[in-house]
Each structure stands twice: as structure tokens, then as C-alpha cells.
Amino acid sequence: MKIxxxxxxxxxxxxxxxxxxxxxxxxxxxxxxxWEKGGTYPDITLLPALARLLKIDLNTLxxxxxDLTDIEIENFVNDLDKVVQEQGYQTAxxxxxDKIHEYPTCDRLIYSVILYLxxxxxxxxxSAVEQYQERYETFYKRLVTSDIQxxxxxxxxMLISYARNRGDFSKAEELINLLPFSAIDKEEQFAILYxxxxxxxxxxxxxxxxxxxxxxxxxxxxxxxxxIALKExxxxxxxxxxxxxxxxxxxFCFPEWMRYNAHLQLALVKKDKVRSLSILQKMLPAMKxxxxxxxxxxxxxxxGSDCTWLSAKLVKTIVDELANDxxxxxxxxxxxxxxxxxxxxx
Numbered sequence: 071m072k073i074x075x076x077x078x079x080x081x082x083x084x085x086x087x088x089x090x091x092x093x094x095x096x097x098x099x100x101x102x103x104x105w106e107k108g109g110t111y112p113d114i115t116l117l118p119a120l121a122r123l124l125k126i127d128l129n130t131l132x133x134x135x136x137d138l139t140d141i142e143i144e145n146f147v148n149d150l151d152k153v154v155q156e157q158g159y160q161t162a163x164x165x166x167x168d169k170i171h172e173y174p175t176c177d178r179l180i181y182s183v184i185l186y187l188x189x190x191x192x193x194x195x196x197s198a199v200e201q202y203q204e205r206y207e208t209f210y211k212r213l214v215t216s217d218i219q220x221x222x223x224x225x226x227x228m229l230i231s232y233a234r235n236r237g238d239f240s241k242a243e244e245l246i247n248l249l250p251f252s253a254i255d256k257e258e259q260f261a262i263l264y265x266x267x268x269x270x271x272x273x274x275x276x277x278x279x280x281x282x283x284x285x286x287x288x289x290x291x292x293x294x295x296x297x298i299a300l301k302e303x304x305x306x307x308x309x310x311x312x313x314x315x316x317x318x319x320x321x322f323c324f325p326e327w328m329r330y331n332a333h334l335q336l337a338l339v340k341k342d343k344v345r346s347l348s349i350l351q352k353m354l355p356a357m358k359x360x361x362x363x364x365x366x367x368x369x370x371x372x373x374g375s376d377c378t379w380l381s382a383k384l385v386k387t388i389v390d391e392l393a394n395d396x397x398x399x400x401x402x403x404x405x406x407x408x409x410x411x412x413x414x415x416x
Contacts, residue, residue, distance in 0.1 A: 323366035327356035
């Protein structure tokens with residue numbers, strides 16, 4: 071952004087008038103008006119005081135650090151992943167924070183970096199997650215005021231998750247009420263429009279995305295219904311939901327390893343060692359297989375590479391948990407488990 075845009079937007083964010091800015095700096099109101107229109111610029115001697123008044127640094131005020139492009143952000147996040155693997159999570163975390171300090175007003179950078187770091191906590195089995203999540207929650211609170219709806223809504227969703235996990239249910243409910251609701255499905259309207267315009271490529275992409283999203287939502291619902299059934303000791307219903315999960319996953323051509331999720335959860339809860347190991351022997355190797363979306367007419371315009379990358383990364387995390395988490399100690403007695411872990415590590 072140019073300096074005039076920064077002055078105008080930051081002033082409005084702080085609910086300050088041009089008259090107040092002028093009074094604080096000892097200049098005329100017309101002078102501030104000209105700054106915001108780009109007709110003139112503030113005297114150099116006023117810049118430090120103006121930056122402090124607008125609660126920004128001089129680099130931001132002078133536009134030395136413009137927003138990064140989407141490609142630059144994507145490359146930076148990819149580099150962060152390499153840093154996590156080669157130098158550790160803490161090093162990547164500090165590098166990310168330094169980058170955010172360099173571009174403090176770039177919401178897309180903050181959004182992409184913090185979401186990646188949040189996911190990497192689980193993906194790389196990071197310890198002492200609370201110290202990091204406390205910092206991330208601060209960033210999500212900042213992003214709630216973003217001008218970009220996607221970022222704003224995701225930030226609210228993450229804050230809901232934080233509140234819910236620490237048992238602050240009243241706060242979670244308050245945040246849920248902040249989420250937008252619309253009876254009009256924008257994506258569906260575009261898909262229908264493109265189809266009527268005979269823009270079939272565009273229409274197919276949207277319909278395929280809806281299939282992916284819809285099946286994922288059904289899977290999530292079935293897993294939650296399964297968990298409730300287990301809590302209420304309705305074993306037959308839990309088995310039904312697990313079977314339904316497997317059927318849906320197979321019928322809609324999702325990656326092979328996903329079909330085992332629900333039944334594995336059942337076996338682990340029951341501490342059924344034989345069943346758990348039998349499922350893991352099929353599921354974990356399958357997680358390293360590529361998901362070729364081109365093989366299924368439902369997803370010809372989808373890219374399954376992200377899913378393949380994520381599942382391959384998750385294998386190590388799952389193996390570490392199985393080998394070290396006390397919850398899975400019942401699996402570790404016997405050569406069968408050791409052979410499975412050794413095979414996966416190789």
C-alpha cells in the first residue's frame with residue numbers, strides 16, 4: 071500500500087478523525103486530508119510521531135515492506151517445513167515470527183504461517199505445544215478483524231476450538247455466533263451459472279469440489295456419531311457407523327488408507343490387539359501410496375498431491391505415538407508389532 075492509504079486505513083482502524091490526527095501532530099486538518107489523498111506527504115520530522123500515533127513502525131508507514139505475493143508466501147511456508155525437518159520446530163517457529171515482524175500487516179502471511187505451524191505441531195509430534203498455542207491464539211485474535219472473509223472466518227473457527235478444548239464453552243458459543251450464516255450457497259450458484267453458460271470446465275471443478283467437501287463432512291459426522299455411540303456403550307451402533315464410514319470412503323474413491331480409520335478407532339478403544347494390528351498392517355503402508363485423482367471421474371479436476379503428502383508425513387507421527395504413547399502400550403508386546411514398526415521405518 072502507498073503511504074496515503076496506510077495513513078487513512080490505520081487512522082480509521084483506530085477510530086481517529088483527521089482533526090484528531092492534526093491536533094496530536096500540531097498540523098492543520100487540510101494537511102492531513104492532503105496526506106490521505108496523496109497530494110502531499112508528511113514532513114520527515116513528523117514521521118516517527120505519526121507512526122507511533124498510528125501504532126505501526128516506520129517501515130510499515132513508509133511502505134518499505136509491501137505485502138508479499140501469494141507465491142512468496144507459499145514458498146516461505148514450504149521453506150518452513152524444510153526447516154522443521156532439518157533444524158527443528160523451534161527454529162522454524164522463530165523464523166516465522168521474524169517474518170511476521172517484517173510484514174506485520176500482511177494478513178495472508180500471518181494466516182498461512184500460523185495455520186502451517188499449528189498443523190505441524192501434530193504432524194511432527196512436537197512437545198510442549200501449550201507455549202506455542204498461546205502465541206498462536208494471539209495471532210488468531212488479530213486475524214478476527216481481517217478484511218479477508220476467509221481469514222476472518224478461519225480465525226474465529228480456530229478460536230472456537232481453543233475455547234472448546236479448555237472447557238470455556240460459553241466463550242465458544244459466543245464465537246460461534248460471530249460466524250456468518252447465509253441460506254444462499256455461493257459455490258452452488260456459480261456452478262449452476264457456469265453450467266447454463268456452457269462453461270463446463272468451470273462447472274465441473276465446482277461440482278467436484280462439492281463432492282469432495284460433502285464426503286469429508288459425512289466422514290466427520292460418522293466419526294463423531296461413532297464416538298458418541300462408544301461413550302453411550304451402544305456397540306452395535308458404533309459398528310454400524312464404522313461400516314458406513316468404510317462404505318462411503320470406498321464408494322467415493324477416497325485414498326485406500328482412509329477406509330480403515332473408523333474400524334481402527336473401534337479396535338483401539340476396545341484394546342483389541344489382534345484387530346488393531348491387522349488394520350495397521352494394511353493402513354500404514356497404504357498411507358505412503360499416491361492418491362491419483364485422475365483414476366476416478368468424480369475428481370478429474372482435483373489435485374490429490376496435498377493429501378498424498380500429508381498422509382505420508384502422518385505415518386511417522388502415528389508410528390511414534392504407537393511406539394511411545396502409554397495409551398497404545400497393549401499393542402507393543404510381541405514380535406508382530408516390532409516387525410510392523412521396523413518395516414515402516416525402513
